[in-house]
Amino acid sequence: MLRELGDLAGARTQLERAVKIGEAALGPDHLTMANIHSNLGIVLRDLGDLAGAKASFQRAIAIDEAVHGRDHPTVATDRRNLDLVLRVLGE
Numbered sequence: 824m825l826r827e828l829g830d831l832a833g834a835r836t837q838l839e840r841a842v843k844i845g846e847a848a849l850g851p852d853h854l855t856m857a858n859i860h861s862n863l864g865i866v867l868r869d870l871g872d873l874a875g876a877k878a879s880f881q882r883a884i885a886i887d888e889a890v891h892g893r894d895h896p897t898v899a900t901d902r903r904n905l906d907l908v909l910r911v912l913g914e
Contacts, residue, residue: 826862831870838863857886857901864904873908880905 825834841859849855864879884901891897 826866826869831866834866835863835870838866852886852889854886854890857883857890857897860886861901861904864908868904868908873912876908877905877912880908 825831825837838859842856842863845853845856845859860879860883864876864883867873867879868876880901884898884905887895887898887901
């Protein structure tokens, strides 16, 4: 919601907090964490933190692949998000 309102810094703060809370409550490999990492990656990308976005998308991919398998549509979405960042980074 904060992202949609244009408050990227606020969205980043809340998502980084959500990562900490979620990892403590659910564990770092819980499916919910993939969604949080993906959302954080989008915000970091929008803020211009491409290295951070790359790391967040890679984490989302790792979790989603472990839960769903490599050919799941959610993994494809994660990979598309990572691709956009890698292109800008020239990778």
